Amino acid sequence: GHGSFPSAASHGCRSGGSRLSACGGAARRRRLWQRHLLPLLRRRQHPGGGPFYLVRQTTASEAVKAATAATADRSSSVVSDGEYYALAQCRADVPAGDCSRCLAACLGVIGGSGDDLCEKAAVRYDDRCLLRFAKGDDFTGFDVDEHTATVFDGGRSGLTVAEEVPTRLLATVAAAAPASRSRTAAGIASYGGGGSLYGLAQCTTQIPAPDCARCLRGALSRLSEDFNSTAAGMQLLRSSCMLRYGSSLFFNQSSPLLPVAHLAIAPAGGGAGPPAAAPPSPGHRPARARTIAISAGQPGFAALAALALALLISWHIRSIPLPSL
Structure with a gap:
């Protein structure tokens, strides 16, 4: 149930690759991510400088079929079918380059995996973006009992x-x-x-x-x-x-x-605090990344690779406009 999964864990998006073995990782899989998938993500332009998201329903076999010919290792990255959804979203104020780098780093952690990222569903929060994936959930519904x-x-x-x-x-x-x-x-x-x-x-x-x-x-x-x-x-x-x-x-x-x-x-009682801390400099990038695991179970690297391929392929071919109210 939603109320029983672990509290958010702190794993910097840029440092999770060292835990690759937790989901059966190998050097070949690491090369797949670094050489083929992440460059696709980095080349994608942020539309209009504003927020964007994507969602893609696919099976692992469809993801492999749609992968680029340059991904020579694609047959070894996915070994079973599974219907996964992915959602990528940046804050409205985040510039295009920072958005791409943030999502690339978080996606790299999911591909490299830490043991808390081997779940059937999770949300990855970074300071500037979020990346969510799940099996059989298109994220259009909301459960009032969602864990906080x-x-x-x-x-x-x-x-x-x-x-x-x-x-x-x-x-x-x-x-x-x-x-x-x-x-x-x-x-x-x-x-x-x-x-x-x-x-x-x-x-x-x-x-x-x-x-x-x-x-x-x-x-x-x-x-x-x-x-x-x-x-x-x-x-x-x-x-x-x-x-x-x-x-x-x-x-x-x-x-x-x-x-x-x-x-x-003006707080009740007239309490006052000292001046707030100075805003960070433009180059300041505090390392705060949080992962919420939604349900237990380890589908292994095949499921995560299916998600990643689907995410990158759908991102590569289309972007979906935000809904208007």
């Missing part, structure tokens, strides 16, 4: 933030995201003493707006249970949506594609 994984950003912020501040901030962005074309919204909350908190809400673009709202409300309901007043930030991750706040700016507030709300919050 709570993840704290590493270290302490040096702040003490009243719970009311992130609660009101995340409630605001959660209310705005369902109406956004990209199912994403951000916010900046100013509070006593010159402090600022940054928040983001995002749903997968496959689910309808009412389901997006329900998913985000469910995530928000976990905030008070797990809140840590001294943490640098917090993420509430579900299969269909996520909420995040942090003491440092982690999104592009100038992007015309990302709605950003501004709030001034």
Whole structure:
């Protein structure tokens, strides 16, 4: 059931390749990813500079048949059929190059695999993108009992933030995201003493707006249970949506594609914290990647290769426009 799978694990998207053997990996499979599949992904241009997603239903045999002739090892990468779906999505404010690199890195981890990525379904969250795959699930439905994984950003912020501040901030962005074309919204909350908190809400673009709202409300309901007043930030991750706040700016507030709300919050009791941490420099890339395993069981590398081939092939031949509300 959805309520029993593990909490999100922390595995940097760029470092997961060392765990290739967990799903029966081999040097030949690693070469397949590095030489043939990832270059396809990197060559794909980000349409319009905005968010995009794709979903593809296929069997492993169809994926092999459609693979490029240059993929000489394709017959060894997939050995059984299986119907898998994949969803790739970047934040609305993420530039094309960063989007491609983020998805390529996360896709490489799934292909290289760690043992928590050998599940029949999972969602891979990075700071700038998400990658979801599952067997027999097209992601258009939403289960109100979806598990919520709570993840704290590493270290302490040096702040003490009243719970009311992130609660009101995340409630605001959660209310705005369902109406956004990209199912994403951000916010900046100013509070006593010159402090600022940054928040983001995002749903997968496959689910309808009412389901997006329900998913985000469910995530928000976990905030008070797990809140840590001294943490640098917090993420509430579900299969269909996520909420995040942090003491440092982690999104592009100038992007015309990302709605950003501004709030001034005076916490009850007049508590004030010191100024917020300085925003990261443009080159700053905090290594925060989270994986949520949805169901137990290990289909092995064949299933993961089927997913990867389907993802790359469908991405290579088409992109699907985001739904309009």
